[in-house]
Amino acid sequence: MTERAQREDVEILERGNIYFFYRPAVGEEAPKGLVDVQRFHFVLSPEGRELFRMITVGKKRLPESDDAEQRFWGFVEKVGQSSEEMVEELQRGQMRDGFGTRRSARPAGEGVYALARHGNHTHLLYALELPAEPDEVQRELHIEKQGSYLLSVKNPQAGSPPSVGLDEERKAEFPEELQESFGSRRFIALGTPEFLDYEGAELLLMGSDEGPAEDLDIDLKPECESEETANLFQELDIDRERHPVEPLLTGKWA
Numbered sequence: 001m002t003e004r005a006q007r008e009d010v011e012i013l014e015r016g017n018i019y020f021f022y023r024p025a026v027g028e029e030a031p032k033g034l035v036d037v038q039r040f041h042f043v044l045s046p047e048g049r050e051l052f053r054m055i056t057v058g059k060k061r062l063p064e065s066d067d068a069e070q071r072f073w074g075f076v077e078k079v080g081q082s083s084e085e086m087v088e089e090l091q092r093g094q095m096r097d098g099f100g101t102r103r104s105a106r107p108a109g110e111g112v113y114a115l116a117r118h119g120n121h122t123h124l125l126y127a128l129e130l131p132a133e134p135d136e137v138q139r140e141l142h143i144e145k146q147g148s149y150l151l152s153v154k155n156p157q158a159g160s161p162p163s164v165g166l167d168e169e170r171k172a173e174f175p176e177e178l179q180e181s182f183g184s185r186r187f188i189a190l191g192t193p194e195f196l197d198y199e200g201a202e203l204l205l206m207g208s209d210e211g212p213a214e215d216l217d218i219d220l221k222p223e224c225e226s227e228e229t230a231n232l233f234q235e236l237d238i239d240r241e242r243h244p245v246e247p248l249l250t251g252k253w254a
Contacts, residue, residue, distance in 0.1 A: 010118050012114050012116050017044075017110070017111070018042055018044055018045075018109075018126050019109070019231075021043065021090060021108060022037045022060070023038050023040075023041070023103055024038060033140055038060075041077065041105065052086040054078040054090075055077065058072060062141065062142040063142065063207045065146075067207035069207070074202070074203045074204075079197055083236045087239075091104050091239075104242045106254060108141055109134075109248065110248060111128040111130070111222060112129065112220045113126040117189075117191065121150050123150060123151070123208060124205070125148050125213040126147050126220070127145070127146050127213065127222040128144070131248060133251065137252065149205045149207065151189070151203060152188060152203065153188060153201055155188070156172050158186040166202060171202065173200075232248065
């Protein structure tokens with residue numbers, strides 16, 4: 001059941017925890033910047049559901065949240081029913097490769113999020129809880145203290161230019177009722193979070209000039225977290241030895 005925000009024209013579709021991760025490039029034991037990053041992900045853990053969704057962003061960072069001209073492609077890489085499934089995906093590549101590098105994903109942020117429908121578009125809004133003050137890692141990955149993005153989903157039956165998007169065998173297969181939502185359109189606003197429950201769903205993240213959550217009268221209810229209380233360790237049970245946590249706690253590269 002959806003939730004009404006204080007503004008009558010805003011409908012909250014989903015709330016939950018959001019986690020940001022980056023994976024070092026091959027051969028990079030200790031990344032020092034975006035050039036040393038191979039993949040950037042965020043994980044959505046919606047309230048009231050035993051579900052985790054890993055979304056990969058193609059530009060290896062988020063768009064500038066206040067720049068409506070920036071449009072970054074992404075896709076749902078993994079949907080898991082348990083934290084074990086998600087952690088296994090995050091640890092993929094942890095075995096030493098040919099360069100002697102351990103490449104488990106590093107946590108780069110933790111916070112709370114909401115998907116909110118406003119008029120004919122849908123926002124992904126978040127508020128960061130860790131690190132307490134964003135630093136060099138968050139600046140490079142464009143993880144701000146608060147973020148607001150417009151979120152659209154691509155019609156998997158619509159064509160794409162060569163070398164753009166996922167291969168046909170990796171694209172999502174939506175059930176009929178979701179697929180019919182597209183009609184003849186290539187992209188539609190994310191009208192329901194159900195689209196995110198299918199691996200291979202292709203997305204478009206765009207900056208929003210409408211500002212952060214408070215501009216839509218939405219209280220994301222962030223809390224002051226610490227290493228002892230971080231949901232990342234309690235909900236996902238992240239192993240600190242396999243996933244260096246300095247970027248999460250201090251904002252420094254590791």
